[in-house]
Amino acid sequence: MSELPPLNGLRAFDAAGRRLSFRAAADELGVTQGAVAQHVRHLEAHLGVTLFDRVPKGLAFTTIGRVYHARIAAVFAELRATTADLKPEPDKVLISVTPTFAAKWLIPNLPRFTEAHPNIDLRIMATEKVSSFHSDGIDLAIRQGSPPFGAALQVTRLFKQELVAVAAPQLAGDGQEPLDPDILSGQPKIHDTHDLWPRYLASMGLHDAASRGLRLSQTSLAVDAAIAGQGVALVSRFLVAHDLEAGRLLEVGEAWTAGGNDFYLLMQRTAKHNGAVLDVVKWFTSHSDEGKWQPLGPESEHSND
The missing domain is CATH 3.40.190.10 (Periplasmic binding protein-like II)
Incomplete structure (x- = not known):
């Protein structure tokens, strides 16, 4: 079996070939520029070929060096991938x-x-x-x-579960304070699967006086419908905190804890x-x-x- 080339020389060659600079390769490997150059010289001596032409602005591959680097780089890439597969996942x-x-x-x-x-x-x-x-x-x-x-x-x-009545700015008047309860009663309601509007209005001695409403299967859809201006939704405050902060929704009714x-x-x-x-x-x-x-x-x- 042929003797393997010096592994430190291969590492230095791989890095220097990707950077075409001994200095950049040294920074990557955490060693001195002289150490990288020495490892590459030892590799060239072992192989009996010249891998790089030393030029004023760095390095240039020889023809044989370019072919050899392509194969060595592929081997190192495979080693890195195989090693990464052994490491535990996050x-x-x-x-x-x-x-x-x-x-x-x-x-x-x-x-x-x-x-x-x-x-x-x-x-x-x-x-x-x-x-x-x-x-x-x-x-x-x-x-x-x-x-x-x-x-x-x-x-x-x-x-x-602290519920608030929310609506888009165009339905909320000046938005400085909750709507008058009688006005809120007449606004179109957006109902979700919990259907808490009757209890909410009853807690204020009111009933739903709106001529129309919208019924949806999820609270998230009710929030989206409220943002789109389809009516007033009754939702947990923490679920609409970002929308309230961004001004997409405004509180139009008193907060209510259903229990x-x-x-x-x-x-x-x-x-x-x-x-x-x-x-x-x-x-x-x-x-x-x-x-x-x-x-x-x-x-x-x-x-x-």
Whole structure:
């Protein structure tokens, strides 16, 4: 078997050939320019050929050097790729959320999460179905509901269900204060699957006096319809925080706490969670209304909006 060329010489040749400069190759490899030049000279001596012509502005391949570099560069690229495949993937965390929570809160806040945890690969499963920690392989879930939840779950309340009536600026008058209740009663309403408008208006001693309305299956669609000027939507304040801040929506009715049906972060109590999962939990908790774990009791139904 033929003797292999000196590996340090090959590394120096590979870098110098890509840069056509001993100095640039030295910067890449973290050694001196003289060391790179010496390694290349030793390689040339081993092979018995000249690989580079030394020119005033750096290096130029000889004909044989160009052909040899193309093959050596391909070998090093394959080595790098093979080595990268052996390294563990970034910490992965799969979280199941409802489409509305994903669209109106999580995705707008993802840049803040990525900035805080650049090494965590947060994977989002947005579904209306109740996900299974076992069969779906999820690490965390965020759902809207009322306690008690299952005894096997560790739970924290992220956001209370504080509802606000919102509308596009063109429907909101001057936007300086909520609309007069009687005027709000006559505005077209956008209903979602929760259909809380009757209870909201009843809390103010009113009924819906609008001649028309719009019914949609998800709260996120109701928010989008409100932004498009289709009427007034009744939604959780935290879900429209970005739209309120950007001026796409304005509050046109008094805030109302319906009681219960808050948003919770769920995880298995007995599962062995890696550091990435716990970091995700801490991040969500730090952005919650309360910021602390709340142990809850037996199973209850929860919404998948």
